[in-house]
Amino acid sequence: MANNTRNLEKLASIDAQLRLLVPGKVSEDDKLIEYDALLLDRFLDILQDLHGEDLKETVQECYELSAEYEGKHDPKKLEELGSVLTRLDPGDSIVIAKSFSHMLNLANLAEEVQIAYRRRNKLKKGDFADENSATTESDIEETLRRLVVDLKKSPEEVFDALKNQTVDLVLTAHPTQSVRRSLLQKHARLRNCLAQLYAKDITPNEKQELDEALQREIQAAFRTDEIRRTPPTPQDEMRAGMSYFHETIWKGVPKFLRRVDTALKNIGINERVPYNAPLIQFSSWMGGDRDGNPRVTPEVTRDVCLLARMMAANLYYSQIEDLMFELSMWRCSDELRVRADVLHRSSKRDAKHYIEFWKQIPPNEPYRVILGELRDRLYQTRERSRQLLSHGISETPEEATFTNVEQFLEPLELCYRSLCSCGDRPIADGSLLDFLRQVSTFGLSLVRLDIRQESDRHTDVMDAITKHLEIGSYREWSEEQRQEWLLSELSGKRPLFGPDLPKTEEIADVLDTFHVIAELPADSFGAYIISMATAASDVLAVELLQRECHVKQPLRVVPLFEKLADLEAAPAALSRLFSIEWYRNQINGKQEVMIGYSDSGKDAGRFSAAWQLYKAQEELIKVAKQYGVKLTMFHGRGGTVGRGGGPTHLAILSQPPDTIQRSLRVTVSSEVIEQCFGEEHLCFRTLQRFAAATLEHGMHPPVSPKPEWRALMDEMAVVATEEYRSIVFKEPRFVEYFRLATPEMEYGRMNIGSRPSKRKPSGGIESLRAIPWIFAWTQTRFHLPVWLGFGAAFKHVIKKDIRNLHMLQEMYNEWPFFRVTIDLVEMVFAKGDPGIAALNDKLLVSKELWPFGEKLRANYKETKSLLLQIAGHKDLLEGDPYLKQRLRCVIHTYHNPSMLPGLHTETGSAIQTTA
Incomplete structure (x- = not known):
């Protein structure tokens, strides 16, 4: 050797x-x-x-x-x-x-x-x-220091912004976590x-x-x-996701908030972040995302909500007993003393089902009396959830349980006030403050479950209703007719349908989902997300279905715009929605809109999708300001670059100015949940990154692009989209080449997640989900969805005018969005290897398709060369020597990246031969 x-x-x-x-x-x-x-x-x-x-x-x-x-x-x-x-x-x-x-x-x-x-x-x-900068992600202390010292923000201004901002991390169960x-x-x-x-x-x-x-x-x-032999159920996925709360997130949140307190003290703020400040929140799609997943049924949604409440009660239960040991003091406020005396007189029995403090607590331990009653009610809350989950009914009456988090917080707040008033603030600011912060963050269900459903499924329900009422076909109506009818029904009080409504299995599934939402406690749920949303009627239909199914506290309705055309039309659709007086009164000045990174990239290529996502956010914010609505952007990002992934800090700081207005929702896809929350230090770092970047974006927004930069981006996006679609959707050889050269078919057979890899089993590239689309190319180290379109766009504008090369270099040096976009593609090139793709062609692809593969690899090399010119680099990652060294040491020398694709190639060849 x-x-x-x-x-x-x-x-x-x-x-x-x-x-x-x-x-x-x-x-x-x-x-x-x-x-x-x-x-x-x-x-x-x-x-x-x-x-x-x-x-x-x-x-x-x-x-x-x-x-x-x-x-x-x-x-x-x-x-x-x-x-x-x-x-x-x-x-x-x-x-x-x-x-x-x-x-x-x-x-x-x-x-x-x-x-x-x-x-x-x-x-x-x-x-x-x-x-x-591409690898430096500031912690909260460094960010606060920079805002005050370097950017001359006052400490009070920073504190006010921080305590009023919200980052909602939404854990998903997409089929991406194969480990x-x-x-x-x-x-x-x-x-x-x-x-x-x-x-x-x-x-x-x-x-x-x-x-x-x-x-x-x-x-x-x-x-x-290493491989699951049976596919996980949605309940399995939920249990796996919730395990991170038990193992790291539960303790990570109060630890992170204490670090925020310390960082504030270091800039001269002698106040702690209020325990009810919504700095960090958690939501989930596990058991709620039914878009294209027939395994997520109303029963599944009900089960995961009850299971989450049981898990939350278990965590709180042990924490309360710890507090009962800690708060042994006898001195307390008159307010707490009166409450403790009443509780002591009304509780005369021993509780033999407890391990600790099972006998009646003496009156000279008032805090323990209060916490004992809290524990009793929490025990009943857990038992009710357990019985409902196991048997569908419960012997425990609802009034004996906590039905909302405010009931749970009130006695804890009483204890906190009492300790502070008696000179015991250091004790109050210990474990009790941590617990108050945990209850405020996690509520009674650990996470709020989002419901996601495709807009066509709601259209099917509305069509069945209008036909049953013999007033026509909702599906065939124009948008104006739909809106007129929906608003007339929303303004009225008559029930639309009864038990005699003819229902297909799919229609019953949609309606039963709304009935589950109505049945369970309101704080179990977050948003109702409509995928493939295109019009105001998509939102109004969900509002009407919530009313008809007796949802007492309606979920906020969030349209999800994914494909390029939908993103382009999103501002106009939102404007039409806000122009409806009934709807403006319904939302109380707040609206949430979700934008999808994965499907937009698959639809038009990474370059055009990234630029359209940027422009759509700008226009959506303008529309919201015009109507006096506070808009929260919900970013549906994946873990890989092809699905919108990248370093957290830069992903947030490269968003358009004013689009993160102290509130941010973002998905944490299943393949990165372990990287974000697998260990306590990873959880701590993740919370710091999101909070710090959100604060910095709000207080020090990135620069807006110059008009000439916008014009150049618009021109390049047209060219990039055309090349991407001409190859992926119009080239007759592409589908066959893709299925022979990548493990796309094998991916569909793996038991990674509960959701099928295609929206429609018989569909082609259009119906293939973005996740297997990206992963198939990643396995070959060719990464086509990430770079395809960039080279054609750059070549077009540079050939048109050489001065455009200088403008592109200026954009790279001065515009965070463009720099991040280029840097991420450059990083993917550093991990790629067209030699592996060439070997795949030789062993897996028919000879007739070899010229097509060679053409793609030539495109790959040309794109890489143009990208390096724009970045001003001679070699890949020249501007990030630390990352370059890591890749050299770890990937190229020790990860043996050619080995596993090589085995895939040989195995794929054997599979094809056998077939």
Whole structure:
């Protein structure tokens, strides 16, 4: 093997390796490499013990060939790798594939721990000088300091903005998290072991024990099936999502808010953030998103809401008992004393179903008396939810439970006021304040469940009603006719239909969903989102259905604009909606609009979608201001660049000015939930990033684009859309090429999520969901949906006038939106490799389609070259040396990215041959 091939032989001992890892002895990147070496070394030992020396040597040979190819991009090395893989029998292929997948996971874990360690060191030193803005995401303390010191904002102004802003993080269950929860938990334990190895005071015995723990978890992860053998149900997805609240988010929120208090004190504000300030809120789509998912039924929605309330009650229950131990004081306010005396006289029985404080609490412990009654009522609340979930009915009367969060907060607020009035504010500002903040944040259901349904399903219901009433076909009416009829019904009081309404299964499903909303407590729900919304009647129809199904506290109705044409028409649609007096009175000056990043990108390409999303937000805000409405933008972003993903801080700061008016909703897609909330420090960092960026955008908005920049973007967007659609939707060879060159068909067979990969089983590219569309191209490292259209747009305007190249460079240097857009595509190019796509063509694609593949790869190279010109870079990621170094160390040298696509190619070839 080549001299620069990494030596994978085991070092002499754990101590010898750990000496290389002592902080301060080696560089940050060396520590990353040696951590990876330690994990890889332990894994290879395990692999040899389980499968023998020969298979270990095959893994090493593949590893080294892959590393050589990644270093030199020599096609011969890729061919040699393919030759080795071809010789494997099916059993060994499975073990090899699993081995490299496992090695990739281990390398990722090593990188995550190293980044966390590096970040902590930077925070200690207050030094971010060597990090590019694309990777520096300020914490809340740094943001407050910059606003006051650098931007000359007054501390009081900053405090007022902060305590009145809201960030609502919406957890989704999109089929993007392919890693099983069993493995995620093992990875978390591995991260913990690695983090402990960084400790300076670690003893020899502890090193040995940690090494044993590492080996144990590495082997356990390797022996665990990576693939779900049965698809998860929506209830499974909900339980998995809610587990993050129990494990990290529950404690992470009060920890984050305490850091905010500290940061405020450091800028001269001696007040704490009010416990009921809505800085962070959580919502969910798990069990509520029924758009194209027939498995999300009204029964499922009911179950997940009740389950969430049970989970919340369990968390609160244990916390209340902790508070009962803590608040043992006898001195209290007269107000609390009177309440405690009344409760003590009315409660004479022992509660044998409690472990702690099961006997009657004496009157000289007034706080415990108050908290005891709170615990009793919470117990009944939990029991009612459990009984309803299990049997559909409950013996526990609703009046014995908490029906809203205000009832739960009131006795806690009483305790807080009493402690403060008696000179015990330090005690009040301890665990009790944390608990008040948790109750204010999570309510009685941990998260509020959004309901999402496609607009056509509501049209079907309305059509059935109008036909039953013999007044015509709603579906065939014009928009004006629909609005006129809907408003007349909304203004009247007569019921529209009774039990005799003819219902298909689909119509019954829609109506039963509204009945579930009416049945359950109002604080279980958030918004009702209409996907594929195009007109004001889409919103009015949902308002009418809520009334007809007796929803006492109607959900706010949120239109979702996704495709390019819908985004272009969205401002006019919103204006027509706001022009309706009945609707303006209904919304009380507040409206929410959701914009979709995934489907817009799939529809028109990333370039045109990004620009149209930017313009749509500007116009929507103008419409809202015209009617005196406060508009909250709900960003439906995915985790990958192709689905609108990117660094949180920059994603927020590159939004148009005035579009984040102290309120932001954003989806946290399932594949990034683990990255955001998998560990306590990740949760803490995520909350800081969102809060800090939202505050900064509001107080220091980004620059608006110059008129000439807008004109150039408009011109380029037309060209980019035309090229993208001409290839993806109009090129007759594309569909066949896509299905042969990528694992799109195999993705549809995987048990990743409860939702089907297509909206319509028999449809083509148009019906394929954005998620499998992006993931299929990612697996081949070609990333076509991310870059297609950029090259044609740049080439067109530069060829037209060379001065446009200078304007593009000016836009890159001065306009955050354009810079972020270019930087993200550049990062994707740094991860891409057209050589893998070429190998796919050779082994998987028919010869007649090879010229088409070559044309796409030529487009890839031309686009990359033009993008580098605009960024002023000679090499990819030249402007972000830290990220470039990470990719070099982790991806190109250790992740073996050619290895797994290589196995995919060989396996795909075998599947096609068998078929």
